[in-house]
Amino acid sequence: MLLGLGLVLLLILLALGTWQVQRLHWKEGLLQTIDQRTHSAPLPLAEVEKEFASTGDVDYTPVTVSGTFLxxxxxxxxxxxxxxxxxxxxxxxALDDGRFVLINRGFIPYDLKDPAKRAEGQIQGKVTITGLARNPLPAKPSMMLPDNDVAKNIFYWKDRDAMAASAGLPAGFTLVPIFIDADKTLNPGGLPIGGVTIIDLPNSHLQYAMTWYGLAAALAAVLILRLRRPAKEE
Structure with missing residues (x-):
């Protein structure tokens, strides 16, 4: 019975190792795609929207758009x-066609949350923004995150619909389905600080695979010794 359980455990360990190898190939492909995207020329928003409608994925695609900030x-x-x-x-x-897109203009310190304290950075008139397209989140990414406090205008996860609904946009507004992270072009007065997109995807799948395969090899050695023991005793 113990031998049977050992064989089942061995198969599980091998399966886990193989799964991590598959995840490794997936992650390497993802990182390569991101690298190619971030080093490509910015596309007009219309082209990025077309790609998003087709594939549902435009994360980190350079994009340029013009409009007026609200x-x-x-x-x-x-x-x-x-x-x-x-x-x-x-x-x-606000875009020329009447729609709106949410722009991540960048970082401000906690004590400068009030826009009146950084009025110089509240750019007026038509602007052109270049940055990276970001996919919307379909749901709260983790139960560990606090709920968004819409009343205090503090968001802990990027709920695009809730952000737009609480932004005082005109009735019946249409929202572009993606976010855009502005690049590090300096804003008047230095705030917000643009270019805050963090691209840091850990890739530890090779180590995980080696761990599972190593445990499988150790267990296989134990099982082989167990199978040989009766023959030696006879």
Whole structure:
């Protein structure tokens, strides 16, 4: 019976190792795609939207868009930057076709949450923004995250619909289905600090695979010794 359980466990360990190898290939492909995207030329928003409608994935695709900021509707996403706590400022950008897109303009320190304290950075008139397209989140990514406090304008996860609904946009507004993270072009007064997109995807699948396969090899050695023992005793 113990031998049978050992064989079952061996198969499980081998399966886990193989699964991690498959995850390794997937992660390497994902990292390669991101690298290719981030080093490509910016595309007009219309082309990025077309790709999103087709594939549902435009994460980290460079994009350029023009419009007018609706600063009264800026939403604040809790974030840290270079060791400081604060917020990433998501501001609706009104497009020429009447739609809106949420732009992550960048980071502001916690004590500068009030826009009046950084009025110089509230750019007026038509602007052109270049940055990276970001996919919307379909749901809260983790139960460990606090719920968004819409009343206080503090968001702990990027709920695109809730951000837009609380931003004071015109009735019946249409929202572009993606976010855009603005690049590090300096804003007047230095705030918000653009270019805060963090691309840091851990890739530890090879180590995990080696761990599972190593355990499988150790167990296989034990099982072989167990099978040989009766023959030696006879």
């Amino acid at each position: 600063h009264s509707g800026e939403r604040h996403f809790y974030a840290t930057w270079e060791g400081d706590a604060g917020f990433n400022v998501y501001t609706p950008l």
